Amino acid sequence: MVPGSVLEDYLDPGSMMEDRADPGSVMEDRGPPHHLDNQPTEHGGSDNPSKNKAQGFVLVHAGAGFHSESKAKEYKTACRKACIKAVAELREGVCALSAVTTALVELENSPITNAGTGSNLNIEGQTECDASVMDGRTLNFAAVGALQGIKNPILVARKILLESEKGKLPAGRVPPCFLVGDGAYKWAMAQGMASSTAAALTTRQSMASFKKNKRKVELAGQLQNPQKRRSSNLTSDIYQPPMDTVGAVILDSCGQVAAAVSSGGLAMKHPGRIGQAAVYGCGCWAERANGTNAFSSASSTSGCGEQLVRTMLARECTCAMQKEDAHQAILETMQNKFIYSPFLTADDSVLGGVIVLRCQESSENCEFRSGSRAFMVEFLWAHSTDSMCVGYMSTQDGKPKTSISRLPPEASTGRSVAIEGGVCHLYNQST
Amino acid sequence: MVPGSVLEDYLDPGSMMEDRADPGSVMEDRGPPHHLDNQPTEHGGSDNPSKNKAQGFVLVHAGAGFHSESKAKEYKTACRKACIKAVAELREGVCALSAVTTALVELENSPITNAGTGSNLNIEGQTECDASVMDGRTLNFAAVGALQGIKNPILVARKILLESEKGKLPAGRVPPCFLVGDGAYKWAMAQGMASSTAAALTTRQSMASFKKNKRKVELAGQLQNPQKRRSSNLTSDIYQPPMDTVGAVILDSCGQVAAAVSSGGLAMKHPGRIGQAAVYGCGCWAERANGTNAFSSASSTSGCGEQLVRTMLARECTCAMQKEDAHQAILETMQNKFIYSPFLTADDSVLGGVIVLRCQESSENCEFRSGSRAFMVEFLWAHSTDSMCVGYMSTQDGKPKTSISRLPPEASTGRSVAIEGGVCHLYNQST
Numbered sequence: 001m002v003p004g005s006v007l008e009d010y011l012d013p014g015s016m017m018e019d020r021a022d023p024g025s026v027m028e029d030r031g032p033p034h035h036l037d038n039q040p041t042e043h044g045g046s047d048n049p050s051k052n053k054a055q056g057f058v059l060v061h062a063g064a065g066f067h068s069e070s071k072a073k074e075y076k077t078a079c080r081k082a083c084i085k086a087v088a089e090l091r092e093g094v095c096a097l098s099a100v101t102t103a104l105v106e107l108e109n110s111p112i113t114n115a116g117t118g119s120n121l122n123i124e125g126q127t128e129c130d131a132s133v134m135d136g137r138t139l140n141f142a143a144v145g146a147l148q149g150i151k152n153p154i155l156v157a158r159k160i161l162l163e164s165e166k167g168k169l170p171a172g173r174v175p176p177c178f179l180v181g182d183g184a185y186k187w188a189m190a191q192g193m194a195s196s197t198a199a200a201l202t203t204r205q206s207m208a209s210f211k212k213n214k215r216k217v218e219l220a221g222q223l224q225n226p227q228k229r230r231s232s233n234l235t236s237d238i239y240q241p242p243m244d245t246v247g248a249v250i251l252d253s254c255g256q257v258a259a260a261v262s263s264g265g266l267a268m269k270h271p272g273r274i275g276q277a278a279v280y281g282c283g284c285w286a287e288r289a290n291g292t293n294a295f296s297s298a299s300s301t302s303g304c305g306e307q308l309v310r311t312m313l314a315r316e317c318t319c320a321m322q323k324e325d326a327h328q329a330i331l332e333t334m335q336n337k338f339i340y341s342p343f344l345t346a347d348d349s350v351l352g353g354v355i356v357l358r359c360q361e362s363s364e365n366c367e368f369r370s371g372s373r374a375f376m377v378e379f380l381w382a383h384s385t386d387s388m389c390v391g392y393m394s395t396q397d398g399k400p401k402t403s404i405s406r407l408p409p410e411a412s413t414g415r416s417v418a419i420e421g422g423v424c425h426l427y428n429q430s431t
Numbered sequence: 432m433v434p435g436s437v438l439e440d441y442l443d444p445g446s447m448m449e450d451r452a453d454p455g456s457v458m459e460d461r462g463p464p465h466h467l468d469n470q471p472t473e474h475g476g477s478d479n480p481s482k483n484k485a486q487g488f489v490l491v492h493a494g495a496g497f498h499s500e501s502k503a504k505e506y507k508t509a510c511r512k513a514c515i516k517a518v519a520e521l522r523e524g525v526c527a528l529s530a531v532t533t534a535l536v537e538l539e540n541s542p543i544t545n546a547g548t549g550s551n552l553n554i555e556g557q558t559e560c561d562a563s564v565m566d567g568r569t570l571n572f573a574a575v576g577a578l579q580g581i582k583n584p585i586l587v588a589r590k591i592l593l594e595s596e597k598g599k600l601p602a603g604r605v606p607p608c609f610l611v612g613d614g615a616y617k618w619a620m621a622q623g624m625a626s627s628t629a630a631a632l633t634t635r636q637s638m639a640s641f642k643k644n645k646r647k648v649e650l651a652g653q654l655q656n657p658q659k660r661r662s663s664n665l666t667s668d669i670y671q672p673p674m675d676t677v678g679a680v681i682l683d684s685c686g687q688v689a690a691a692v693s694s695g696g697l698a699m700k701h702p703g704r705i706g707q708a709a710v711y712g713c714g715c716w717a718e719r720a721n722g723t724n725a726f727s728s729a730s731s732t733s734g735c736g737e738q739l740v741r742t743m744l745a746r747e748c749t750c751a752m753q754k755e756d757a758h759q760a761i762l763e764t765m766q767n768k769f770i771y772s773p774f775l776t777a778d779d780s781v782l783g784g785v786i787v788l789r790c791q792e793s794s795e796n797c798e799f800r801s802g803s804r805a806f807m808v809e810f811l812w813a814h815s816t817d818s819m820c821v822g823y824m825s826t827q828d829g830k831p832k833t834s835i836s837r838l839p840p841e842a843s844t845g846r847s848v849a850i851e852g853g854v855c856h857l858y859n860q861s862t
Contacts, residue, residue, distance in 0.1 A: 128614075139774045141741060145576075145705070146611050164737075165777070170651035171644070174697060176704040177737045180577050181612030183559075183703015213602070220601035266605060272614015273607040274576070279711055280740055290773065306595075306608045309711055310572060342721060343570045346596070 054253040055395045055426045056090030057357065057377045058083050060103050062113050062389040063244025064302040064353025067404050071112065072389075075244075076402040078110035079391025083400035086250060087393050096250040096258035096286075097135045097158070104131070104154040104260045107246035111203045114244040116152055118203040119264020121210040122271050123217065127201040129153040129264055130278035130305075133161055136257035136286030136298055140165060145180040145278035146271070147188075151196040154262045156188045163191070178280075181272065213268050244389075245277055247284060247300030249357045251377055253395075253428055257359065259284035259298040259314070266305060275305025281315035282308050295358040297321035303352025303385060310343040313354060321358040326378045327419060330356060334382050334417045349414030353383030355390060362425065373428040380421030381405060386413050394424050485684040486826045486857045487521030488788065488808045489514050491534050493544050493820040494675025495733040495784025498835050502543065503820075506675075507833040509541035510822025514831035517681060518824050527681040527689035527717075528566045528589070535562070535585040535691045538677035542634045545675040547583055549634040550695020552641040553702050554648065558632040560584040560695055561709035561736075564592055567688035567717030567729055571596060576611040576709035577702070578619075582627040585693045587619045594622070609711075612703065644699050675820075676708055678715060678731025680788045682808055682857075684826075688790065690715035690729040690745070697736060706736025712746035713739050726789040728752035734783025734816060741774045744785060752789040757809045758850060761787060765813050765848045780845030784814030786821060793856070803858050811852030812836060817844050825855050 060082045062075045086103040094102075108116025108131075119127045131153035132143035142161035147153050156179075164175040179187050189195060245263035252258075261284040263277035276282035282305075286298035299317040301308050308314075316337045323329035339350045357379040381390045386407055393400035407418050491513045493506045517534040525533075539547025539562075550558045562584035563574035573592035578584050587610075595606040610618050620626060676694035683689075692715040694708035707713035717729035730748040732739050739745075747768045754760035770781045788810040812821045817838055824831035838849050 138777070139741070140777075146614060171648045171699070173648070173699055174735055174737050176701055177740060178705040178710070179701065179703045180705055181614070181703050183577060183612070183701060185703075187701055187703065217602045217604070268602070268604055270607055270610065270614060270618055272610045272612050272616075272618065274609040274611055279609070281712060281743060304605055306605050309608060310570070312712065346569070346571075 054093035082106040083393035103248035120267040131262035245302040249298040276308035299356040485524035513537040514824035534679035551698040562693035680729040707739035
């Protein structure tokens with residue numbers, strides 16, 4: 001029998017760091033551990049995890065931004081579906097790279113997220129998507145940017161990654177790792193991938209937001225005073241909710257990690273604008289344990305793309321995971337390398353979020369299980385935005401958990417950090 | 432009187448590290464210092480440096496790849512012109528960001544380099560350019576990718592950078608830092624920048640290479656054996672010379688640094704392919720001295736874009752410049768974080784080059800000059816490609832120096848590193 005997972009929310013959901021000048025305000029009280037029973041999943045009885053040997057863990061996000069209470073259920077549903085699909089694959093023994101793509105496809109297909117179908121439209125009313133994926137096992141990475149006419153940009157990114165692993169192209173040409181715009185679309189078509197119409201990618205909601213925002217931009221453009229035109233108050237303008245990029249991090253049964261991210265970009269962006277979701281080191285990162293790194297770790301970011309690019313937040317957070325105290329490491333990274341980053345001194349509000357996991361093969365609690373491998377997964381999410389929607393699930397869980405993490409009412413958006421997370425122990429039977 | 436610069440080639444030009452397993456093979460003999468006289472520049476008498484107070488230094492490259500002896504003069508001329516233009520501006524007291532752009536424009540305009548006019552053509556016979564610039568003072572960065580129809584891509588990157596510093600766009604939108612493809616072109620047009628025809632950007636040589644390569648790709652594509660189609664031997668295929676991207680690093684009279692890079696990309700690349708020249712941390716990096724960093728430092732890379740992206744070579748080299756021994760730091764970075772990088776274990780040949788400088792305000796040699804500021808600039812270039820063409824000049828020099836650094840005949844291309852460099856002392860009169 002594979003035991004039920006032990007999932008401990010080791011941080012109080014209210015845990016946050018509001019004021020950099022007062023590190024004492026970090027609430028490090030760890031809430032009581034709770035145990036999830038091995039209930040049947042929503043997929044039905046055939047998914048009884050105890051019948052399967054392959055193990056794994058998934059953590060997804062449906063964006064760091066602002067999630068209204070009225071739509072909370074829809075965001076959570078998107079995360080839940082992504083977790084269930086990914087876990088179903090992990091139980092079948094697929095690798096982290098495949099499972100992370102599966103999670104992303106599900107999130108892109110949700111019309112409520114800012115990725116794939118229902119993405120924010122650019123200032124010309126077009127859907128233009130960025131996406132990237134990184135395989136912690138091979139350290140391979142691939143990305144697409146400003147991609148139109150494709151339902152699932154993450155599938156193109158993954159295809160680029162897989163093609164690049166086949167070696168050189170005819171006549172010794174180096175295969176690409178990053179394709180953008182019309183060229184990326186043509187490449188996908190040449191690979192036999194399915195195209196999609198602009199209409200199919202646009203939802204009633206994305207079009208309604210576009211029309212409302214377009215009017216706001218036109219009105220602002222008519223103002224003569226450049227100071228008024230270039231308003232510095234994000235929340236009073238068109239960005240509600242602006243940044244609900246999606247992403248996922250995965251641990252598979254071999255202890256390998258992968259990360260992915262997908263985004264429709266900022267609402268009313270200029271055509272051709274690339275955000276963090278397509279930029280190496282900025283949107284996602286995954287790195288296996290090795291001689292230097294004790295942990296395999298992976299992360300995926302969401303928020304203001306330009307700020308996430310300039311701070312390389314995904315890579316920074318993944319690297320920080322090698323420190324002993326994961327929570328403290330993420331807190332320091334979010335504060336020192338993001339909110340108060342020397343690369344963002346001109347910005348009075350720094351908006352972003354990250355999901356991150358790290359994993360270590362564990363000898364603890366494993367002695368009595370002959371022939372088994374045990375992993376300890378620590379997972380966290382942190383954000384400086386009003387809210388962040390996440391979901392997570394292990395192969396040993398009956399159903400996923402979802403949460404909309406929110407900054408406390410007194411916290412200053414873009415200057416405070418909320419951090420939550422948990423620990424999960426996985427036991428793999430090797431026989 | 433401003434004294435003449437003391438330019439010491441502190442490394443033997445033959446200094447190289449051929450075999451990772453034998454660190455003893457590094458030739459650390461430092462050649463005798465040589466002094467450049469303050470000869471008039473090629474611009475004529477009006478450039479007598481002693482009449483100007485503003486000081487600075489420029490190091491440029493015309494690519495790491497293969498530079499034939501027959502074309503060596505042309506490459507050197509391109510570097511020489513770029514140095515002279517940049518130094519003329521530095522003497523006028525312009526900032527590093529402006530001077531680095533000026534150097535790049537000159538390099539892009541040279542038909543022999545793979546940037547701007549004369550760029551490698553993609554597989555559809557189009558000129559598609561990547562370029563980026565980073566200002567070490569503000570740590571701001573901007574890039575364009577897969578850009579067609581623009582003579583000087585670096586000017587669009589610089590314009591994006593400058594526009595982003597004006598604050599938010601109407602209705603609180605975040606200005607872009609990275610634009611690609613048709614969207615980037617339209618943005619440049621909306622800014623009133625000049626367009627160029629495809630014919631004007633194509634040279635007789637770039638078209639001739641394209642036609643020859645096209646035939647090779649077609650022949651290779653007809654081969655039934657996938658192993659033969661995907662040849663792993665770079666040199667026997669279309670890549671001669673493939674990677675002559677251009678770049679520059681600058682120190683200005685305020686001690687600020689900037690870096691830039693521009694590239695037409697790999698010959699016969701897929702349309703929409705983005706290389707390191709457009710990717711943050713990979714094509715160029717510039718960072719001022721601060722509480723953590725003793726040196727201001729900057730770098731610009733050239734070579735196989737995909738390998739330079741996956742290793743973030745520009746950022747790695749710039750960070751390495753904080754170590755005490757610059758030469759050793761670059762050697763270790765080129766070996767451990769590039770050629771033998773864990774991110775490139777699947778590649779049997781790792782092709783790239785970097786120019787890098789670091790600067791520290793110096794108290795030494797300065798005591799006798801009341802009211803003056805003195806800087807010590809250390810500059811290096813390193814490459815694993817057959818050759819790399821560089822040029823450098825300080826405001827105190829009468830003319831630039833150029834060099835085509837070559838791996839020794841016995842060295843293994845893509846596995847060995849050649850490193851050269853020098854030191855320059857600059858004295859600024861503040862009164």
